[in-house]
Amino acid sequence: MKSFAHLGMAAPLCALAATAASTAATAQSTDDATLTLGQVTVSAPATGPLSSRRILTSVDVVGAEVLSAQNVDQSWALFGLVPGVMLTEFKQGTTSGKLSFRGFNGEGNVNAVKLLIDGIPSNTNDGNMPFLDLVSPLEIERIEVVRGTNDPRWGLHNIAGNAQVLTRQGGNEGEARVTAGSFGTAEVQLAKGLEGESGWSQNYFVGWRQSEGYRAHSATRKLNLAGKWFYQPAGEGWRAGLIARTHDARAEEAGYLTLAQGKADPTQSPRHNASDEDRRQLSQLSAHAEGELGQGLSWLTRAYRNQIQDDRYVTFSSTVSQQERDVRETHRGLIGSLTWRATPLWQLEGGLQREWQDNVSERYLTVAQVRSSQTRSQAFSFDTLGGYVQAVITPSRQWTILPAYRIDTLSGQLDNRLTGKRYTLNDYGQIRQPKLSVVFAPVSGHSLYANWGRSFQVGVGAASYKVPPRTSDLAPSLNEGWEFGWKFRPLPWLEGRLASWTQTATGEIYRKLNDPSGDSENLGATRRQGQDLQLNINPGEALSAWFSLSLQRAVIVEPDPSAPLTRGKEVDHVPHALASVGAKWRIDAKWETTAGVRAQSSYFLDSTNSTGRYGQFVVADVGVKHAVNERISLDLQVKNLFDRSYGYAWWDGSQSLHAPADGRAAYLSATVRF
Numbered sequence: 237m238k239s240f241a242h243l244g245m246a247a248p249l250c251a252l253a254a255t256a257a258s259t260a261a262t263a264q265s266t267d268d269a270t271l272t273l274g275q276v277t278v279s280a281p282a283t284g285p286l287s288s289r290r291i292l293t294s295v296d297v298v299g300a301e302v303l304s305a306q307n308v309d310q311s312w313a314l315f316g317l318v319p320g321v322m323l324t325e326f327k328q329g330t331t332s333g334k335l336s337f338r339g340f341n342g343e344g345n346v347n348a349v350k351l352l353i354d355g356i357p358s359n360t361n362d363g364n365m366p367f368l369d370l371v372s373p374l375e376i377e378r379i380e381v382v383r384g385t386n387d388p389r390w391g392l393h394n395i396a397g398n399a400q401v402l403t404r405q406g407g408n409e410g411e412a413r414v415t416a417g418s419f420g421t422a423e424v425q426l427a428k429g430l431e432g433e434s435g436w437s438q439n440y441f442v443g444w445r446q447s448e449g450y451r452a453h454s455a456t457r458k459l460n461l462a463g464k465w466f467y468q469p470a471g472e473g474w475r476a477g478l479i480a481r482t483h484d485a486r487a488e489e490a491g492y493l494t495l496a497q498g499k500a501d502p503t504q505s506p507r508h509n510a511s512d513e514d515r516r517q518l519s520q521l522s523a524h525a526e527g528e529l530g531q532g533l534s535w536l537t538r539a540y541r542n543q544i545q546d547d548r549y550v551t552f553s554s555t556v557s558q559q560e561r562d563v564r565e566t567h568r569g570l571i572g573s574l575t576w577r578a579t580p581l582w583q584l585e586g587g588l589q590r591e592w593q594d595n596v597s598e599r600y601l602t603v604a605q606v607r608s609s610q611t612r613s614q615a616f617s618f619d620t621l622g623g624y625v626q627a628v629i630t631p632s633r634q635w636t637i638l639p640a641y642r643i644d645t646l647s648g649q650l651d652n653r654l655t656g657k658r659y660t661l662n663d664y665g666q667i668r669q670p671k672l673s674v675v676f677a678p679v680s681g682h683s684l685y686a687n688w689g690r691s692f693q694v695g696v697g698a699a700s701y702k703v704p705p706r707t708s709d710l711a712p713s714l715n716e717g718w719e720f721g722w723k724f725r726p727l728p729w730l731e732g733r734l735a736s737w738t739q740t741a742t743g744e745i746y747r748k749l750n751d752p753s754g755d756s757e758n759l760g761a762t763r764r765q766g767q768d769l770q771l772n773i774n775p776g777e778a779l780s781a782w783f784s785l786s787l788q789r790a791v792i793v794e795p796d797p798s799a800p801l802t803r804g805k806e807v808d809h810v811p812h813a814l815a816s817v818g819a820k821w822r823i824d825a826k827w828e829t830t831a832g833v834r835a836q837s838s839y840f841l842d843s844t845n846s847t848g849r850y851g852q853f854v855v856a857d858v859g860v861k862h863a864v865n866e867r868i869s870l871d872l873q874v875k876n877l878f879d880r881s882y883g884y885a886w887w888d889g890s891q892s893l894h895a896p897a898d899g900r901a902a903y904l905s906a907t908v909r910f
Contacts, residue, residue: 269675269685269723271733271770272297284526284534285389285573286585288400290628292638292673293384293687293719294320294735294768300404303376305861307415307423307873307903309447309456311368311376315399316834318381319770319784322814325884327895329456329487329514331548334365338383338396338717338739339764339790341809341839343886345746346693350390350398354479356522356540360565361595361618362696362747363393366544368401370481370518372443372460374413374425377402385717385739386671386689388624388640389587395691395715396739404429405464406437410910417873417903420448420455437477439464450898451490453505453512458485466524474527483518489550492886492893502881502896506554511604514548532577542567549605552750553888557601557608564596583628593618593648597697599752611752614698616650618661626671638673646694650701659701663709667692681725691715695745699756715741732771739764740793759843761794762807781819787812792843802843809886811851813837830859841887848892853882867910873903 270289288295296318306314315321315335324342325333334342336349347363358367383397390398407429415423423445431437443460466477491509493502522540529535546563573587599612626640648661671689678684693713694700702709721735744759766788773781790807818832833856838849856878861871879900885892 269293269721270295270297285536285575288380288382291382291387292675292685293382293386294721296381298379300377304374305871306373311371312365320768320786325897329489330485330516339766339788339810340396343809344749347393348395350394352400354403355538357569358542359393360544361593367518369483370520371401371403372425374411375403375427375441377404384687384719385691385715386673386687388626388642388671391622391642391644392620395693404439406431413905413907415903415905418901419450422446435467435469437466451503451505453488453509454490456487476525479522481520485516488513491551492895495892495894498894498896508551508554512549512551517545519543534575536573538571540569553893558603560600560602562598566594568592581630586625588623591620613653614650615653617648619647621645634677636675640671642669650698659703661701664694664712667712683723685721687719689717693745695756696747698754713741713743713745715739729774735768737766758796760792760796762790763793764790778822784816786814805843805845806840808842809839811837811839826863828861832857841885841892847887850885855880867908869907871905876900
């Protein structure tokens with residue numbers, strides 16, 4: 237077994253409760269640009285597809301020892317542990333928040349991150365990430381975030397990069413965690429692995445969480461169930477298995493407050509939101525098989541089905557009607573790849589992906605959940621076919637070169653069931669995406685890397701189809717990105733990464749979030765650029781510290797002709813800076829404490845940049861952990877220690893509306909390993 241334990245910096249708050257005093261003593265790789273938070277163990281020699289660390293871009297990995305101790309209402313919040321990742325916190329029932337990075341916001345106009353769960357594509361049609369609710373902290377083995385445009389493995393929604401959640405596999409360990417805390421929060425998580433000599437391995441997970449919420453009318457209840465069954469016969473070079481997950485949640489929506497309401501009482505819920513709520517059901521079923529065909533030649537296949545049923549009642553302000561929003565989506569897909577590790581000097585991989593989507597989107601105007609009229613009834617197919625090839629060439633110990641190429645094609649049709657009319661998908665043609673990555677490691681502990689790549693964006697929902705007045709085919713928006721970076725470890729106790737990046741788009745498509753027809757608009761040509769700095773200091777087993785700073789700008793370079801005044805303006809909801817700093821102190825074998833501060837600068841609310849700036853915060857968290865014995869531990873986490881007021885804001889066309897973040901909260905957890 238080979239253990240990779242590079243410490244990636246960005247863990248806010250109590251994130252380092254189980255990190256890396258041992259990191260300095262662990263073998264590290266410097267021929268890539270990957271940083272890891274917590275210890276991650278992988279098997280060697282490598283088989284199967286090439287790993288994310290070979291993409292040669294800013295890759296961050298967060299391990300289970302950090303993730304399992306996190307106290308979060310929803311799993312998207314775990315990605316706040318990753319440097320440069322922005323969390324958009326709507327705080328509206330199951331529509332609670334989202335992750336984004338590389339100068340893209342989390343509003344939903346452009347969903348630029350491809351989500352994968354155990355290698356299975358897990359975005360909804362519009363690119364959102366509700367399927368993250370299928371996984372809970374205790375069952376996650378690690379999360380991987382790949383930033384940039386040079387990863388050829390995925391096409392649709394892989395605009396700025398991708399994020400993957402990998403869950404526990406095999407073993408005979410069991411772990412249970414019970415949590416109680418502020419706002420009536422109670423949670424139970426139970427994970428158990430069973431593995432014997434017969435070749436079978438089983439993993440089961442049960443998770444239940446409830447909370448009354450920081451604000452009035454914001455109670456949530458959710459239940460997760462998961463099972464994994466895999467078979468690997470002794471002495472054989474293959475394995476196969478099945479993974480099944482289900483999630484059921486019901487949540488009240490507290491609604492948005494005006495600026496005055498938020499200042500007067502951030503915990504209130506306006507009267508017009510009294511009947512707002514959401515019921516969400518998710519399921520994911522996937523079959524996996526992989527093996528070796530010969531010396532250095534590996535194959536992998538996956539088949540999957542994702543389903544979501546979401547029924548939401550939402551009222552955005554006192555001046556508009558309540559809406560009922562019903563979503564039904566079924567996605568089926570096939571994935572296959574071949575990997576040839578020909579020699580230590582070069583490796584080759586090719587892959588194909590096919591997905592079929594059957595989607596229904598309906599909307600109604602309602603009064604206290606009683607329908608008054610229907611504003612949308614759309615049924616649409618959206619099918620994708622994509623393939624890629626990539627090579628890893630190592631001409632010398634210092635150099636690694638990764639050329640890659642990807643092609644995607646799309647097809648489908650939309651039925652407007654209100655009018656009885658059918659429309660075909662835009663013919664986007666073959667969307668070609670060349671990519672190139674290079675890393676140079678001149679001396680031990682240092683690597684310089686550079687990459688360039690093209691990704692794409694197309695319309696989502698009805699915006700993908702030729703619905704009049706659009707009768708001609710639209711071209712995809714092509715994104716091109718460049719990155720230059722330096723990963724360094726000058727001393728055994730100091731590691732970091734410094735990167736500068738730029739990403740441009742030809743004609744960014746902005747989804748109209750509250751449009752009854754589900755249409756989009758052209759934001760125009762855009763340019764995003766930024767710099768990322770990550771540092772980790774581990775002077776000894778007792779003390780470790782981290783620092784992360786991401787600077788970014790997103791600008792409209794050439795606007796749509798209908799909005800000339802937005803030329804040179806900033807894209808909305810993109811803060812200029814994201815930062816975190818903190819430390820962990822292991823007092824003795826039984827006690828450890830953590831403290832951290834995370835911060836974000838303000839952002840504009842719309843593309844005119846004339847409606848004010850909001851969203852800035854500086855928040856501190858602390859935690860203490862006590863090991864009762866080898867099997868039982870207790871931990872106390874206090875979030876927003878100084879009870880700072882902050883929150884999310886958006887512009888409804890005439891005023892800013894706000895979703896206050898939680899005030900100070902304390903959570904006590906007990907973890908038992910068996």
